[in-house]
Amino acid sequence: MRLLDLAVENVRGICTLPLRPEGRNLVIWGPNGCGKSGVVDALDFLLTGQISRLTGTGTEGVFLEQHGPHMGHVAADATVRAKLLIQEDSQPIEVEISRNMARPGNLECDEAVRPLVDKVLAVAQRGQYVLTRRELHRYVVARAGERGEQVQRLLNISEVEEIRRALVSAKRQLADGRLAVQREVGRGQATVAATLGLASYDGGAALQRVNDLRAALGGQPIKALSRTTLKDGLAPPAAPSSEGGAIDRKAAERAIASLRALVDPAHPADRILTAHRDLGAIVNQVKEQPQMLRDLTVRQLIEMGIDLIDDSGACPLCETPWPEDKLRKHLEGRLSQANVAAEQQKTIDELSSLLAGPADVAAANVQNLLTVAAGLGIQEKCQSLIAWQSDLGKFLTALESPLEKYAELSSTESDIVRFFAPFDVTETLRVIEADVSSCCPERPPEWTAWDTLTTLESNTKVLESSESYLSRITRAENRAGVLLECFETARNGVLSKLYDEVNDRFVSLYRQLHKDDEGTFTAKLEPAGPALKLAVDFYGLGQYPPQALHSEGHQDSMGLCLYLALAERLTTGLIDLIVLDDVVTSVDEGHRREICRVLATEFPDRQFLITTHDKSWAFSLRSEGVVTQRNLVQFFGWNVRTGPKWDNNLDTWLHIEQHIERNEIPDAASELRRASEQFFTLACASLLARVVCKPRADWELGDVLHPAVEQYGALIKTAKDAANSWNEKDQIQSLSDLEAVAAEVKQRTGADMWQVNASVHYNNWHNLGPADFGVVAEAFHDLWNLFRCPKCEGMLHVVVSPDTAVQEAVRCNCGHTTWNLKKRSP
C-alpha cells in the first residue's frame, strides 16, 4: 500500500492540508509545534480509527473525540481522506478511503474494494508502520521486559502471552480439582471400610472381607473389588423376617463394635497418637520458623507468580514494576527456599493422611449408627454421637490445612482422644446396641452377607465413580502440563527464529550506518521468557546493554535499525508505507547521510513519510535523493486559527529565479552562495575530495567549490581509465561526453577562479544586473546537476571497499548512475 494523496481537515494541529506524495517518499520539516506530527496522527486515525498518541500510559483524561479534532472544532468537523495505491493480483489499483472523527470505527470506501482495504488495515492496526522517537527509545534503551512488551506489541503477539496464561490457569484448575477428588476418594474408601467393619481402608483386607461374605452365600472368591462383580454368581437367600424393618442388625453391631474399639481405653491406637504427636511437632516446628511458614504458605502463590510474570516483568499481583528479570529471579530464589520447606510439607501431608483415614472411617460409622438410630426412632438418645460427628468434621477440616488449623484444634493428646474416643459416647453406644438387640431380630448369616454386599455395591459405586474421575482429572492435569510445555517450546522456537532473522538484518543495517567506526558490530537479540534481551558489541570489547556504553546517537541508530528490521519482516507485501516521526535527532550529520543511503538503497520499494524539525536532515534527505524537491514540504507559521502554513516549492533555483525577476540580486546572490556552500560541502564529503582543514568547519564556497570540481574531474578520469581496461566502449563514450559537459560548465562558472579569492567573486555578484546574474545562476545550476543523478536527483558518492579501503565506484543511491573505478587486472 502506498499513499498517493492525503487530505486532512481539522485534525489535531491541522486545519486544512492537502498532500500529494503520489506514492513517493515525503519529507515534512519545520520547527517544533508547527503541526508535523499532526500529519502522522491524521494518518494514524485514518488507518486505525484511533490516535496512538492519545492512548496508553500518561494519556489519562485525553480522549479522541475531545482532543482529536482541531481546537474549536467538533468531531464531525474532523475528517481524513486518502487515495491509496494497493496491489491486487500484481495490478495496482487506486482506492479512496476516508474516516470522520464522529464515527471513528467507520472507514468509508467503495464496498467492492473493502476486503482489500481491510487486509491492509488489519496490519495497520498493529501500528507497525509508524516509528516515533518515543518508541525508538523503547526498543533499545528499555529494560528487557519493557522491550519485550514493546516489540511483542509491534509483532502483535500479546495474544501469545494470553494463551500461555490460559494454559497455566487450566493446569492449576485441574490440579486443584484433582486434590478435591482425592479427598472424595478418601471418604469413599472410609465408607467401604466402615461397611466392612475395617478400622481403616485397606484394599487387600476389604477384598478378603468381601470374599468371606461371598463364601457365606456359597460364592467363589473374586479377584478384585468391583461393584459389578460383588454379587457375581450369587443368588439372594430366602426372604428374611420383616421384623426390624430394613435395619441390618449385623451392620449396626459392626459399627458399634468399630466405634467401641475406638473409645476403648486402649485406644486411640498407638499409630494415631504417634501420627498426632509427629504432626503436632512438625507443625509447631514450622510455625516457629516464620520464613519457613511463610515459604510454605505462599509456595503455591510463588509458583503461580512465576508462571504469571508477563512481558512487562512487573509483579502480576500488584503491578509494581521490577528491574529486568529481577522479579523472576527473586521468586525463583524464594521457591528454592520453599522447596526445602516443601519436604516438611510432604511429611505433613503424609501424617494428615494417616490421621484422616481412621477419622473418615469413624465418621462413616457414626453416620451409619445415626441412620440406624433414626430407623429405630431413638435420635434423641444420640446427642453425643451427633456432637462426635461434628467434632470429627472439624478434625477432618483441620487436616485439610494443618498448618493453619491443626495446632489450634488439637494442641494436646487429650484433644486427639476427644476426636477419636469421646468419653460420653459409651453410654449412647450401649443404648443403641440394646435397642438394636431388642428391635432387630438376628438375621441368618447369609442375609447379613447379602445385605452387606448390597450396601457395599452402593459404597463401591460412589468410590469407583470418584476413582474414575480422579483418574480422568489426573490424566487431564498431565495433558495440561504437556500442552503448556509444548506451547512454551513452540513459542520459544518461533520467537527465537524470528529474533534471529531480525537480529541479522538489524546488525547488517547498523553496520552500514556505522561502517566507519563499527563495521564489525555484532548484537544478540534473544527471548528470555516473555522478555527480550538485547546485548550489543562495543568496539570488540564485549557485549553490553545498548545504553551502557553507546552514545545517544548510536542508540538512536540502533532503534531505527531494529525497527526497520522488524517492520520489514512484518509488513512486506502489505504496507509499503513507513512513517518515521522525528527519529534521528541525536544522530550526527555524517551518520544521517548514511541513514539516507540505507533508506534509499536497502528499502527502495518502501514509501517513507519522514517528519523532522531539523533542516539539515531534511536537506540531507533531499541531497541524497531520498526525497524529490517537490515532496520536501516545509511547515511554518502555525497558529490556532490557520494551523500550519506549508510550502513545497522550496527549490533553491526557483527562489533565485524569483529574486532575479524582482531585481533582488543581493538576495539572489546570497541564496546562491549559501546554498552552494552547503551543496559543495556535501559534494566534497560524498566524493571524498580533499578540503583544507578548518577547526570550526566553517568552510566558505571558495574552500569547497574548487576541490569538489577537481575531484569530480579526477573521478571521471579514473572511471574512464577503468572503462578502457574493461573495453567498455559505451561507458567510455558516456564518460567522455560528461567530461566535455563538465569542462564547459566549469568554464562558465569560473570555478577555477574561486580558489584565488572567493570573497571578490561573491561581492562581484552584488554588482551584477539581472541578466548577468542570471547567466551565473544558470551556470551554477548546471554545475550542481553534474554532481546529482539525473533520475533520483540524489548526490553521487564514492563507494569504498570496507575491507581494502579501495575506492570502487561512484554511484547514486538509486543505482541509476554507476562509474566503475576499478581497472581490470592485467
Added chain:
Amino acid sequence: MADQEIPPPLPSQILAQTLDLIKDRQVFHPDQIEALTDLANAGGFRRPERLIAVLKNEEAAHHEAS
C-alpha cells in the same frame, strides 16, 4: 494483494507448532488433538474453561483408556 499468501500471524504459527509437538507425546488421543486444533482455530485457547473441557473430554478418555 487479495490473493497474496500472507504468512499466518505469529500466535497461529506457535499454536500450529504446539499441536505438532503434542502429537509426539503419548498423552493425547487423536480425537483430542482434533478438538484442540478446532479450539485453536476458533481462538478458544485463551479460555481456560474450554481448554479444560477438551482436556477432560470423556470420549477421548474412553478411547485412551481402551
